Amino acid sequence: MNTPQRIRTTHVGSLPRSQPVVEQIFAREKGEPVDEATFDAVMAQAVDDCVARQVAAGIDIVSDGEMSKISYATYIKDRFTGFDGDSPRRTPGDLLDYPGFLKRLASAGGTPSYRRPCCIGPIGVKTLEPLAKDITHVKAAAARHGARGVFMNSASPGVVALFQPNQHYADDDAYLEALALALRHEYHAIVDAGLILQLDSPDLGLGRHMMFGQLDDAAYLARIERHVEALNFALAAIPAERVRMHVCWGNYEGPHHQDVPLATILPTVLKAKPQGLLFETANPRHGHEWETIRDFKARIPDDKVLIPGVLDTTTNFIEHPRLVAQRLQRFVDIVGAERVIAGSDCGFGTFAGFGVVDEEIVYAKLAAMAEGAASLQ
Secondary structure: OOOOOOOEEOOOOOOOOOHHHHHHHHHHHOOOOOOHHHHHHHHHHHHHHHHHHHHHHOOOEEOOOOOOOOEOOHHHHHOEOOEEOOOOOOOOHHHHOOHHHHHHHHHOOOOOOOOOOEEOOOOOEOOOHHHHHHHHHHHHHHHHHOOOEEEEEEEOHHHHHHHOOEOOOOOHHHHHHHHHHHHHHHHHHHHHOOOEEEEEOHHHOHHHHOOOOOOOHHHHHHHHHHHHHHHHHHOOOOOHHHEEEEOOOOOOOOOOOOOOOHHHHHHHHOOOOOOEEEEOOOOOOOHHHHHHHHHOHHHOOOOOEEEEEOOOOOOOOOOOHHHHHHHHHHHHHHHOHHHEEEEOOOOOOOEOOEOOOOHHHHHHHHHHHHHHHHOOO
């Protein structure tokens, strides 16, 4: 067993939003009059509060909790042209196999409701002012509370394509190229501000039983290869060490029996430029896949940093610090402590106003992760 150096801690990004934050976000979403000064003040306070709580819990690399965003992918309609209206919902294939559970989930409010626009016109930058405000808020909070590092989430071209269907471009490749050209402005702004850029890419995993459910594995892998190529194109001028990427299979409680194995997608995922790779290993469907990382060790580039999820984001169980340490030790033994950062399976506030984990328990989970990581010193 290796004797590791201190293991740093982080998480996937989104955190529970307060009621004032949710009210402001949904008022704007519904087109109701919103006082901009009030909106900004509410967001600034929420970011300050969540950064303070992350630091207090022992998180090294913090985020703004995605406070101002209604979700991690559909927020792009407010910053880029070409998106409007709504689109039909795609139900994950695993839930379709269990209609009784799907009905129960829906009747219990287990599925978020919000607008998912389509691409209906040319994509371009509308305004990056909301991004500038997000950056200002999190940098001020990080400085005030002594955060060791800061990251900010941004949608990948592939996840935008997953949730915002193309009704304008000639084909999906043209759509991905247009998204990459537009989104790179957001990517550069985040990196130029001195933050770590996190690209959210659930399309590479979740997309298998949503967007690409009718394809065979070969065709599916060919499509996500194009997603990775589009992402790399958008990152062409950004150093790999300033970027990390999150891959997941859907942040919801469900059977997940249709989740594509990590071993199937890992060769494609490893072609992505970001140095950091966040992935699920805490929940019951993917807890065994540390073995895949072990088996692929020789094929993992030496500069890749693994950020395995050691916290399940779909349950209110607070992981024991010893379990966290055990999960982390597996990866330390594979690539060394300097290439491992403790993370979460997914976000805790994927959609505004929706989250299965109690807010107080979220921060207790983060504290347990920090304690477990510290015990490996």
